[in-house]
Amino acid sequence: MSNINLLSVIKKTKIRLIPFMLILYVLAFLDRSNIGFAKESYQIDIGLSNEAYALGAGLFFVVYAFLGAPANLCLKKFGARNWIGVTTLAWGVLSAGMGFADSEVKFLTIRVLLGVTEAGFFPGMIYLTSQWFPQANRAAVMGLFYMGAPLAMAFGSPLSGALLELHGFLNHPGWFWMFIIEGALAIIAGIWTFFYLDDTPETARFLSAEEKQLLANQMQSEENNKKAASAKLMDALKNPRIWHFAIIYGCIQCGVYGLIFFLPSQVASIMGSKVNFMTSLVTTLPWLCALLGTFFIPRYSDKVQERRNTCATTLLVGGLALGLSAYVGAVPAIIALCIAGTAYFACQPIFWIMPSSILTGNALAAGIGFVNMFGALFSFGAPILRQHSENIVGTPAAGLLSIGIVVIIGSILIFVLPKNVGTND
Template sequence: MSVSLPQVVNKTKWRLIPFMLMLYILAFLDRSNIGFAKETYQVDIGLSNEAYALGAGLFFVVYAFLGAPANLCLRKFGAKRWIGCTTLVWGALSVAMGYADSEAKFLAVRVLLGIAEAGFFPGMIYLTSQWFPQSNRASVMGLFYMGAPLAMAFGSPLSGALLELHGMLGHPGWYWMFVIEGTLAVAAGAWTFYYLDDVPEKARFLNANERQILIQQLSNEESQKSASSIMEAIKNPRIWHLALIYGTIQCGVYGLIFFLPTQVASIMGSSVNFMTSVVTAIPWICALAGTFFIPRYSDKTQERRKVAAATLLVGGVAIMASSIAGPYGAIIALCLCATAFFACQPVFWAIPTSMLSGSALAVSIGFINMFGAFFSFAAPIIRVRAETMFASPAAGLVAIGSVACIGAIAIMALSAKNSAKPLLQQ
């Protein structure tokens, strides 16, 4: 019985994407759950606002610098061992947060958590390039990217429920949140060693004929890319261009994430409570739909540049519009904003993965991700500084939206011809 490439790709999706999605949800929860316990945690261990902000920022600093070397380790040691060990370690460190009962311990664990998680996200992007043909990559990464809005939409109730365990066995609620969510990651890391295959040549879930079809397609695509060294890739201005674009996208993402609950509460004229948390989930549910349909459209048309630019532009305009619209209009604008910022990312990643291969691809993904982490760190600073400078909450939204719009222009500045061909064939 003959098997087609789409059938093999679909089978590979069902094997890998749910697993990758689960890991991403756990990673997002373990890096952000400190925000849910902020108030009680700070009081219980005597942590100042400055130390809390420093710990939150240090995570992104070490995370940024280690993405590229971590991807080289993934390439050297294999996905199963590297991702399995990475997940085990970050899960154990998340558990350790339950025992971080002083400022020094808090800072140390946050730094170590940033080191442990540094290899995960760029590793997942690299993994998609090793398992999926270029024509399917945007929709595949769109499914993977659904992990972030899923974590935001459903992670809040989970973390909130765990915080309600306050006093059980003499421990505060934040202790149980860190320990239980970290333990889930440890279990997922252990499962990785059994479940994940390093490369298509070792795929146990495909038969010999299916493996050959997938390997041949990926090999044909690789042969069309120019060989390039690590240094040639990093020195190339197009990689810097892509890195700066990704930074503007992440500025929009984290300029929204860090402030959405308080912005929704302000729109509703209330404090942050259960009702505002329910309304806050609406933009993330919309983002789920966007990250499913928009990358699929990009794959169907094989148009990356225009789709990514238009989507990011919508996000930038929408977040600015949320500052002047009425209550219902503001919520609609925030839904458009969340949808656009998250749906743009998988379409964007289809561009660099079409240009490079091998070690150069692994390092370039980490390099581009590094800029994203720096802009993630800068996003709340940009928003707050703008609000302070102009004495208006709307100024922060306009600042974040403007950065996103600049990113859309930068995407269009990538010529259609050059953004679709191998890196060194210029």
């Protein structure tokens, strides 16, 4: 009699897939957000205004938004290995190309193209997770995957700060080396994908035939038991709940990118210095805290099998903390930023369990892409909202408050969801 059980297969799958997904997410997040570290010197060197910087930081998300859903359907059609491998290679090349963006036009153009190539990655990872891991284990798995973002910022902060110190090496500015080296890492990862990733449990090279069948049967059983009655593509867009989720995710992403793109310069202002290696070390603190929160809070959600209140409360605390950071001293402000960063990332793995609990098939692939699209649109608006709020009121506090209010609205929208959403009840 076989000793194989589902838990052992899930553990084996975690060991195989999670480190891979985590590394790719670290690189993706680093390549889209590293302009935050280069902000001051890069703007001075190429003559980029604050408004153009905010526009470029946000433009990435415009094409990223509208291409998310079709990219996810391409992943389903062409297979995860080929699709993710090609797109990772492409965004690595473009990220490295930022080193040659020495004018406003080049900067804006490459940011748009980077959004095109990264559009399929994140929703693709969410969809991939829904195909490989049972729902009862998914929040913890997503929590491990989501650690990629704070990891990228925690370790990417000192890496980016150190690379900026290469200013003048071979007659190039520090930001040139930062973009080139961090883009090259993504190119290597794209090549690795073609040799490592399997498309589905049925084609998994690391599982035995019996293990493949056991996992595939479990995933098919969950698909059959979902409350959604149909798997048609348009069902996702006709479902009011998906629009509800989309707005919530938009509010979350507004908080994430309203914080990330300005955190290095904000920390430098708190410390009374310029963005350098020392400030990059302090900038890692919110992301180290986020690592802990993203590890433990989704596990708590899995343990109690409760999604709504855990997600909403976490997000609410994050919104309040960001607003508070504008009105306290240096040390309390850093603590508040740590709380905000933790909340924005720790709530997301729990959030993604909810839409995947009511959709299946093409509707799931398209629904994830659609929700992610709204998140990208709000991400586009986040740096612009923060910058304009500061310009209108004349104080950085206004920018922080505007982002915090949007986040709090998102938490309220979660609280009004049905209590059992995202569970097996």
